[in-house]
Amino acid sequence: MTRFLQATIEGLSLASIYALLALGFVIIYKSSQVLSFAQPAFLMVGGYATSYIAVTMGVNFWLAVPLGVAVAALLAATFERVTVRPMIGKPVFSVAILTIGLDISTRVGIDDLIGVNIRTVGDPWGFKTFKFFDAVVQHRSLATIIATIVVVVLLALFFRYSRTGLAMRATAFDQETSLAQGISVGRVFALAWLLGGALAGLAGMFSATGLAGLSQSNYLLALKALPAVVVGGLDSINGAVAGALIIGLAEAYTASYQGEFLPFLGSNFSQVVPYVVMVLVLVIRPYGLFGTKEVVRV
Amino acid sequence: MRGRPLLFTSYESDGAMLRTRVQWVWLVLGLALLTWLPFVLERSDLILVATAFVAAVGAIGLNLVTGYAGQVSLGHAFFLAVGAYTGAALSGDPDASVIGFGLDMVLWLPAAGIVAALVGALVAPIAVRLRGLYLALVTIGLVFLGEHIFRNWRELTGGIGVGREPAQLDLLGFRFDTEGEVFGISMIREQKIYFLGLVLLIVMGFMAKNIARSRIGRAFSAIRDRDIAAAVMGVDLTRYKVVAFAVSSFYAGVAGSVLFTITGFVEPTSFNLVLSVLYIAMVVIGGIATISGAIMGAAFVTLLPRFIELGSDWIWFLGPGGGLTTGQLERILFGALVVLFLIVEPLGLYGIWFRIRNYWRAWPFSY
Numbered sequence: 001m002t003r004f005l006q007a008t009i010e011g012l013s014l015a016s017i018y019a020l021l022a023l024g025f026v027i028i029y030k031s032s033q034v035l036s037f038a039q040p041a042f043l044m045v046g047g048y049a050t051s052y053i054a055v056t057m058g059v060n061f062w063l064a065v066p067l068g069v070a071v072a073a074l075l076a077a078t079f080e081r082v083t084v085r086p087m088i089g090k091p092v093f094s095v096a097i098l099t100i101g102l103d104i105s106t107r108v109g110i111d112d113l114i115g116v117n118i119r120t121v122g123d124p125w126g127f128k129t130f131k132f133f134d135a136v137v138q139h140r141s142l143a144t145i146i147a148t149i150v151v152v153v154l155l156a157l158f159f160r161y162s163r164t165g166l167a168m169r170a171t172a173f174d175q176e177t178s179l180a181q182g183i184s185v186g187r188v189f190a191l192a193w194l195l196g197g198a199l200a201g202l203a204g205m206f207s208a209t210g211l212a213g214l215s216q217s218n219y220l221l222a223l224k225a226l227p228a229v230v231v232g233g234l235d236s237i238n239g240a241v242a243g244a245l246i247i248g249l250a251e252a253y254t255a256s257y258q259g260e261f262l263p264f265l266g267s268n269f270s271q272v273v274p275y276v277v278m279v280l281v282l283v284i285r286p287y288g289l290f291g292t293k294e295v296v297r298v
Numbered sequence: 299m300r301g302r303p304l305l306f307t308s309y310e311s312d313g314a315m316l317r318t319r320v321q322w323v324w325l326v327l328g329l330a331l332l333t334w335l336p337f338v339l340e341r342s343d344l345i346l347v348a349t350a351f352v353a354a355v356g357a358i359g360l361n362l363v364t365g366y367a368g369q370v371s372l373g374h375a376f377f378l379a380v381g382a383y384t385g386a387a388l389s390g391d392p393d394a395s396v397i398g399f400g401l402d403m404v405l406w407l408p409a410a411g412i413v414a415a416l417v418g419a420l421v422a423p424i425a426v427r428l429r430g431l432y433l434a435l436v437t438i439g440l441v442f443l444g445e446h447i448f449r450n451w452r453e454l455t456g457g458i459g460v461g462r463e464p465a466q467l468d469l470l471g472f473r474f475d476t477e478g479e480v481f482g483i484s485m486i487r488e489q490k491i492y493f494l495g496l497v498l499l500i501v502m503g504f505m506a507k508n509i510a511r512s513r514i515g516r517a518f519s520a521i522r523d524r525d526i527a528a529a530v531m532g533v534d535l536t537r538y539k540v541v542a543f544a545v546s547s548f549y550a551g552v553a554g555s556v557l558f559t560i561t562g563f564v565e566p567t568s569f570n571l572v573l574s575v576l577y578i579a580m581v582v583i584g585g586i587a588t589i590s591g592a593i594m595g596a597a598f599v600t601l602l603p604r605f606i607e608l609g610s611d612w613i614w615f616l617g618p619g620g621g622l623t624t625g626q627l628e629r630i631l632f633g634a635l636v637v638l639f640l641i642v643e644p645l646g647l648y649g650i651w652f653r654i655r656n657y658w659r660a661w662p663f664s665y
Contacts, residue, residue, distance in 0.1 A: 094644065097578055105637075266449070268446070
């Protein structure tokens with residue numbers, strides 16, 4: 001039971017990071033119909049910028065986080081304005097490939113800055129743990145979970161009650177009509193990418209807290225969040241959170257139990273569990289659990 | 299029809315492989331150049347060009363499924379891996395620590411393609427249910443799952459960091475990987491592999507062109523442009539999507555099996571998402587839905603590192619004092635070029651060539 005509880009807590013912590021990333025993917029996809037493969041780059045930029053500001057420059061951690069996240073968000077918005085905006089009306093796939101190009105170029109630069117050493121972000125949680133029943137909980141796990149809940153609630157309130165949130169929902173529904181209603185669709189795109197970059201940057205920061213640290217391979221988290229997006233449905237914000245929970249818990253339980261019960265699946269199988277879950281879900285429901293079914297007409 | 303090369307009076311001449319006399323001239327000139335090249339190039343460049351030939355075969359395969367049939371596949375690395383390991387296992391030394399059957403190239407080359415095609419046909423039914431980006435994401439999953447399988451299946455792949463020997467280039471007793479005489483001309487290993495790649499590319503290229511201009515190719519294009527409309531017109535979507543994946547995987551399998559014989563080493567971690575993206579980039583940079591575009595793209599992407607290396611002598615921020623290494627600059631340029639081509643020239647190198655050609659065709663008039 002302790003082991004189950006332990007795996008659940010680790011799963012929730014992982015799911016929180018996936019949820020942040022998945023929300024970034026979905027917000028960008030919903031408002032500008034672009035599947036941004038540049039999220040891994042924003043994750044790395046957010047993590048690195050926080051680390052640089054907090055550790056290298058010695059700024060207070062609580063000030064460094066918003067600054068680091070802002071760097072990622074601004075980069076995302078710049079990419080949107082310079083490279084994605086001219087591609088409006090082009091096939092979605094072309095734009096997706098374009099973001100892969102952005103990701104490759106940006107990550108080379110970030111990898112060069114990070115180097116071979118693992119960086120810390122100067123977080124106050126460190127290696128500290130506490131006991132919850134018999135399970136050991138890292139402070140960073142708890143911080144990640146709480147921060148994610150706060151972010152999700154804030155986003156939900158923003159989309160539900162604010163004028164801008166309404167504008168974004170309208171744009172996601174129908175770009176031309178919202179343009180006709182006086183909504184600046186371009187500004188909505190920019191805002192969506194700002195949010196997407198910020199969420200990825202925040203996830204990057206949390207991925208680098210505590211024991212883990214920031215290394216060149218942290219970007220893989222963003223690619224593992226893709227299954228969460230797909231499981232939930234590309235265009236569903238609730239789905240993104242649900243998908244992240246499913247993927248995160250599945251990965252944590254596999255990491256905990258697979259070595260004992262299903263050893264023939266090979267070492268590190270938990271790393272590919274997200275993709276297994278994704279393929280299984282898509283075979284049954286081609287638009288994910290909460291995605292809108294595309295209306296097909298000639 | 300003298301002086302009016304674009305007037306076609308029959309469907310045969312309109313759909314011909316080479317439609318005008320100018321194309322014949324280009325083909326003969328190109329072949330002559332490519333036959334002459336291996337006798338003047340240096341060894342390292344020769345290997346690079348040979349790699350480009352084989353990569354072009356893989357890129358043509360990806361272009362068939364992604365460019366012609368419009369089914370976006372980011373899983374090409376997986377099919378390359380299937381081909382590479384089928385070839386390696388069938389031709390490998392039976393006494394080695396990894397699986398090997400010691401078969402001849404006559405058997406393993408087609409087998410590598412066929413096994414990959416079968417795997418492709420197995421994956422295709424999932425593709426039939428999915429559309430657009432969902433398909434792209436599933437094929438990404440395929441790469442990660444494949445990488446996991448190849449990492450853990452040590453009897454076949456040798457495992458991470460260890461790897462294994464790739465397929466043996468032994469065609470009915472004729473060895474491509476040793477020095478020797480061919481038709482009375484003494485050739486080094488690299489020259490032989492060069493010609494192997496060239497012949498492979500020509501054969502597979504013409505095959506692909508045949509697929510593209512025939513009934514199957516037209517069905518592919520119809521599915522790409524509007525799948526519902528294609529279905530209404532009687533194109534069997536399931537069947538042609540399966541065919542597209544199978545044919546594309548066949549090309550990937552053949553390319554994969556030969557590709558790693560050039561470096562002489564194959565390791566399971568090579569078949570990652572980066573490799574898939576490399577092939578997508580070849581298609582995008584070369585030109586979507588053109589055979590010659592895929593070849594140009596493959597050549598461009600494969601030879602890019604060499605050109606950067608050549609240029610690094612006079613680019614100030616390279617070299618020991620600068621901030622970037624050649625490898626880093628190569629990847630940055632690679633990413634930037636993909637972005638640039640998509641924004642400025644969606645038709646890729648083929649599109650550039652197309653406009654140059656049309657300019658001179660009408661010269662001295664503007665159109």
